[in-house]
Amino acid sequence: MSLIVQKFGGTSVGSIEKIEAVADKVERFRKDGHQLVIVVSAMSGETNRLIGLAQEISASPTLREMDVLVSTGEQVTTALLSMALNKRGIPAKSYNGSQVRILTDDAHTKARIREIDDQRLRGDLDAGYVLVVAGFQGVDENGNITTLGRGGSDTTAVALAAALTADECQIYTDVDGVYTTDPRMVDGARRLDSVTFEEMLEMASMGSKVLQIRAVEFAGKYKVPLRVLHSFQDGPGTLIRVEDETDMETPTIAGIAFTRDEAKLTVLGVPDTPGVAHKILGPIGAANIEVDVIVQNVSIDGSTDFTFTVHRDEMERAKGILDRIAAELNAREVIADDKIAKVSLVGVGMRSHAGVASQMFEALADVAINIQMITTSEIKISVVIDEKFLELAVRSLHSVFELEVEPTGVVVD
Template sequence: MALLVQKFGGTSVGSIERIEAVAERVIKARQSGHQVVVVLSAMAGETNRLLGLAKQIDEVPTPRELDVLLAAGEQVSIALLAMALNKRGYSAVSLTADQVVIRTDNAFNNATIREVETQRMTALLGNDNIVIVAGFQGRDVEGNITTLGRGGSDTTAVAIASALDADECQIFTDVDGVYSTDPRIVPTATRLDVIHFDHMTSMARLGAKVLQLQSVEYACQHRVPLRVLSSFDEGEGTLVNFDSMVSSTIIGVALQKQHVLLEIALPKAELSKQITLFGLTPWILDHASDENKSQIVAANDDIARLKLVFDSKMRHIGMVSILSLVGDGTQHCLDAVQKVLKEASIKVHTYQGDAKCLSLLIDDEDHVAAVDLIHKKFVVDVQSLDNQSYLAVS
C-alpha cells in the first residue's frame, strides 16, 4: 500500500460531470489499496470570475481582502468532490488550508508555504478516509487567509506530499505527460517516461507549462517524486525524479513566445538596479551603439509595471520569442544551432546560457519554424543516431 497525493487542476474539476469523473479516478487508486490525499484547484474559470467581481468594486483591490475572496473557489470544489465520493460509499472529508493547518508567510496574493501540519490528515487516513484539501491557500501567523499565486495548488500538493512522506505526488492535468517540445507546435514531439529534476526545473523556468516552477523546485528540494498524468486518459504519464536516463547533449526544447523587446534609455547597470527593486527579472541586453541605453526582453504581463517606472524612457522595438535548449553541455552546440537557424533565414538577435541551458532570442514570427527545426536537428536526429532516451517537455 502506498500513500498518494493526487492533485487535480481547474480543468479537471470544471463541471459536475468532471468532478464525478475525478471521483472515479480517486476510487480506482483507493481500490488498489492506496491511501489517498486529494488536492483541488477551483473549478475552471472560478478564480477569474471572483477576480472580476473584485475589480468591479475596486480596480486595485486590497491584497488581504482579495485573498479572502479568491480562497472561496477551492472550498466549492473540495466539498463537491467529497459529496461525490460519499455518495459512492467512500468516506471522504474535505479540509480547507486552515483546517489542515498550512502555514505561510504574509505575502498576500503570492504567499510561500512555511509548514504543513499532518496530525489531522494522518488521523483521517488512519480511519480509512479519503482526505480532500483545498489547494492554493494557507494562513499566516496572524490567522489571515493567504493565497499562493498562479499555479499554487501544485505547490500545495507537493508540500503536503513532503510533509506526509508520500510515495508519490501525482499531478493530473489536461495533458498525458511531459514532451520533448510543445506538441501543439511540433506534432511529432514524444512523451518521456522519466525526467530528471534538474532538467524539469530548467524547462519549467523556460516556458514549459505542464508543471508550475515553484512546485518543481519545492519537490526537488524535498525529494518528492512527481508524476504528471492525464485527468481524461489512462496511462503512466511522466515521472520526475532523480534518476537520470539521458546522455545525449540536447534533451529538450522549450519556448517562451510573445515577449516584447524594449529599449530603455538607461545604462545597463542602472537599469538592472531599478528593475530589481520592483521584483522583475527580465533579460537585459547590452545596447550595441549607445552605452546609455539598454534593451530588455519582458513578458507581456510585466509591461504595465515597467511603464509605471520607465514610461518616458521606454521604446517598443518588436515581438520576440525565447527558444531554449536544455541539456548537459549545451553551450558547445551554439555554433551548430546558429548555423542551422541562419541557413533557414531565422535571425538570432542574441543568446545567453550556461552548462545546462542555451537560450536564443528570435523574432516571434519565426518561433514555429525555429522550434520545429531545432527539435528535429538536435533532439530527434540525435536520438535516432544513438538510441538514447531524451527529455520531454510541454
Template sequence: MPLVVQKFGGTSVADADKILAAARKAIRAHREGKQVIVVVSARGHTTDELIGLAKEITERPPAREMDMLLATGEQVSVALMAMAIQALGVPAISFTGAQIGIVTDSFHTKARIRNISTERIQQALDDGQIVIVAGFQGVDEHYNITTLGRGGSDTTAVALAAVLGADACEIYTDVDGVYTTDPRVVAEARKIDRISYDEMLELASLGAGVMHSRSIEFAKKFGVPIHVRSSFADATGTWIVAEEDARVLGASVTGAALAKDEARVTVLGVPDRPGVVHALFRRIGEANIVVDMIVQNVATHGRTEVSFTVAGGDLAETLIVAEHAAREIGAEGVTHDASVAKVSVVGLGMRVHTGVAQAMFEALGAAGVNIQMITTSEIKISVLVDRASGADALRCVHQAFELERPRLDDRRDFAPHRRPPAERSPLAGPDAPPLANGLGGMEDLVVSGVELDEEQARVTLLNVPDRPGYAGKVFRAIAQAGVNVDMIVQNVRSASGDTRLSITVPRADALRAAEAASAAVDDPGHVLVEPNMAKLSVVGIGMRTHTGVATRMFGALAEAGINIALINTSEVRVNVLTDLGPGKAGLAALGRAFDLPTRLAASGSGSRAE
C-alpha cells in the same frame, strides 16, 4: 504506510462525471494500502469567471479582496470532491488552505509558502480518511486569505508532498505527460518518459505550460518525485526526478520551448563602471518584476548596452522603472520591442555533447530566422527572435535535434529510486529544521554555492551582420577547431548599428577560437580577444523567480569595486564575467553576501562543448 499526493487541475474537475472519475483514482490508491491526499483546483473556467465578476465592479480590484474572491473557487471543488469520495463508500474530509495551516507571506495574488502545519492533516490520514485540500491558497500571519499565483495548485501539491515526505506527487492534467515541445505547435512532439528537475525548471520558465517552475523548485529542494499523467487514462506519464534517474544516454537535447509573450527592453549607453548594472536591476527588483534573459554588450568607448526580457504583461511597468533608472545612472535612453519571442533548447547532455549551439543556429539560419539575442546556461540555449517567426523557429529546432524520435533507453516501466522519507524530505521526522515549525520559509531562496573559474577568456565579434545564418557559420568553424564554448552572449543591434557576439572559452583555446572565428567572418579585423577573464557564479534553486538574486550579486560586486563585463542567467545559476585580477576578491564578496563557503571551479566547469 506509503503516502501519495494527487493533484487534479481545473479541467479534471470541470463537471460531476470528471469529479467522480478523479474520486475513483484516489479511492484506488487508498485501497492499494496508501495514504492519499488530493489537491484540487477551481473547476473549469471558474477563476476566469470570478475575475470577470470583479472587473464588473472595478477595473482595479484590491489585491486582498481578489484573494478573498478567488479562493472560493477551490473551496467549491474540495467540497464536491469529498462528497464524491464519500458517495463511493470511502471516508474523506475537505480542508481549505487556512484550515490545514498553509501559512504564506502577505504578497496578495502571488504569495509564497512559509510553512505548513501537518498535525491536522496527519490525524485525518491516520484515521483512514482521504484528505482533500484546496490548492492555490493559504493564509498569512494576520489570517488574511492569500493565493499563490499562476500554477498555485501544483505548488500546494508538491509542498504537501515535501512536508509529509510523500513517496510521490501525481499531477493529473488534461495531457498525458511532458512533451518535447508544445504539440499544438509541433505535431511531431513526443512524450518524455523522464526528465530532470533542472531540465523541467528551465522548460517551465521558458514557456512549457504543463508545470509551473515554483512547484519544480519545491520538488528539487525536497527530493519529491513528480509523475505528470492524464486524468482520463491510466497510462504512465512523465516522471520529473533527480538527475541520476533522468539522464538518457546519447541525448544532447531533451526538449524545446517557445515563449511567445515576451518583451525586450534595452538600456542604451550605460556607463561602463562598477555599480551601474546593480543600480539598474535593483530598481527592477524593487518593483518585483521577474527578468528573464539578461545580456550585456562588451563596452566600447566607456559605454555599453544592457538588454533584458520580461513577460509582455509587465512591459508598461518595466519601462517606467527602466527609464527612471536610466536617468539615475546616466544612461542615454531606453528602447523596447513588444513583438519578440524566445526559442530555447534544454538538455543535460549539453554538458558533454559537442555542436549543440552550432546545430541550433544553423537550423535557424536555414529556416531564414534571424537571431536578435543569445544567452546560455550549462543546459540551455535561448535565442530571441521576431514573434512572427517564433513557431517556425520552434519547429525547425525540434526537427534539427530529432526530438520526435524515441530515445534508445526510454523505459516505460520506469519508477524513481525511493529514498527513506527522512532523506527525501528535510521537513519530515524529528530532526526537521526550523522552517517546518514555522520559523522559516519553505519557498525561501536556496543558494547552494558561489564559484570562481579563473581560466576563462573572452572572444568578441564586432559588427556582426544582422542576418540569418551568421551565428551558425561562426559556431561551425569554432566546433571544427575543437574548442569548447561556455558562455554565449549576443545583444540586439546598438544605437550605433553595431551587433556584438561574445563567447567564453578556456584560456588555452582563446587564440584557436579567435582564428576559427576570423576565418568564418566577413571582416576578420573585428575579432577581439581578452585572454585574462574570470567567471563568477551563484548557484541555487529559484534563481529566476526570486527577483533579488541577481541584484544582490551585482550589489556585492559593486561594493567590492568590481566591474561586470558579461552576464548570463538561468533557473539554477547566474554567471558574470569580470577581469581576472579581482576574481578572488569577487568570490569573497559573493561568499559574504550569500553567507556561503566559496570554491574554485575547474576550467570549463559545466561548459557546453561546440
C-alpha cells in the same frame, strides 16, 4: 500499498460531471490499495466569479478579505468531491487549509508555506479515509486565512507530499505529459517519460506551462517524485525526477522551449562608463518591470549598445523610461522591437557535452536565421530571433537534435 498525493485543477473539477469522473478515478486507485490525499482547486470560473464580486466593491479590495473570499472556492470543491466519494462507499473527508493546518506567512494573496501539521491527516489516513484537501490556501499563525496565489494548488500538493513523505505526487492536467516541444508546432514532438527538476524549471519558465514553477522548485528541494498526467486519459505521464538517479541515460537535450511573449529594447551609443548598466536597469526594476535576457556588446570607441528583453505588455512603459534615461546619459537612440521570439534548448545533459551551442547556431545558420541575442546557462542555451522564423527554428532544432527519437539507453557523445 503506496501513499499518493493527487492534484486536480479547476478544469478537472469544473462541473459535477467532472467531479464524478475524478471520483471514479480515485475509486480505481483506492481499489489498487493506495492511500490517497486529493488536492483540489476551485471549480473553473468560480475564482473569477468571486474576484468579480470583490471588484464591484473596490478596485483594490483588502487583501485579507480577498483571501477569505476566494478560499471558499476550493472549500466547495472539497465538499462536493468528498460527497461523490462517500456516494461510492469510500470513506472520505474534506479539509480546508486551516483544518489541515497549512501554516503560512501572512503575505495575503501570495503567502508562502512554512509548515504543515501532518498529525490529523495521518490519523485519518490510518483510519482508512481518502483525504480531500483544499489547494491554494493556508492559515497564518494568527488564524487568518491566506492564499498562495493563483496556481498555488500545485504547491499545496507538493508540500503535502513532502510533509507526508508520499511515494509520488501526481499533478493531473489537460495535457498527458511534458513534451520535447509544443506538439502543435512540431509533428514529431514526443512525450518525455521523464525530465529532471532542473530541466522542468527551465521548461516551465520558458512557457511550457504544465506546472507552476514554485511547485517544481519545492518538489526538487524536498525530492518529491512528481508526475504530470492527463486528468481523463490513461497514460504514464511524465515523471519529474531527481537527476542523479538515472544520470547515465540522460539525453543531451530534453526539449525545446520557446516564447513569443517578449519584446526587445536597445539603447544605442551609451557612453561606456562604470555603472551604466545599473543606470539603465535600475529605473526599469524600480518600475517593477521584469527583465529577462540582457546583452551588452563590447565597447567600441568608448560607447556601447545595451539590449534587454521584457514582457511584451511592458514594452511601451519600458520605452518611456528608457527615453528619459537615454537623454540623461547622452545615448544616441532607443529602439523597441516586439517582433521577436526566444528559443531555448534545455537539457542537463549539455553540461557534459561540448559543442551543443555551436551545433545549435549551425543549425539555425543552415536555414538562414539570424541570431539577435544569445544567453546561456548550465543547462540552457537561448537565442532571440525574428518572430517570423520561430516555427522554422523550432522544427529545425527538433530534427537536428533528433528529439523525435526515443532515447534507448546510455548516450555516448
